[in-house]
Amino acid sequence: MNCYECHSRRHTTTAVAVCHVCGVALCGQHMHLDTQEVHRQAGLGKTTGDLPARTVMCSACRQAEDSVWPESAAEQQRVT
Template structure:
């Protein structure tokens, strides 16, 4: 499978990940590696896990998430 973003730009590069939200294939240059809290139900409230989970996003989904839930720490972009 090849990177969707590279193919849109006329290049071919193997994909190394899939966007957590939309499922598009991404190479290391076009993926954004972020962390997210793991939450679960706990009786009458919610609990948050101690260890954050990984979340791989494409630029479109990252921008969409940041527009709804802005954070103080920017996501890490993976470099190849």
């Protein structure tokens, strides 16, 4: 499978990941790696996991998510 972003720019690059929001294939240059807390319903107990989950997003979905969440919250979750 090839990267959608590269394909739209008339390049052929092998994809290494898939956007967890829209499902588009991405190469290492076009993927954005973020983290997110894992939640579950637990009555009065702990509802978040100890370790964050890894998520991959394309630039379009990342921009859409950043437009909804305040910059400070998005930056706290971002993996560099």
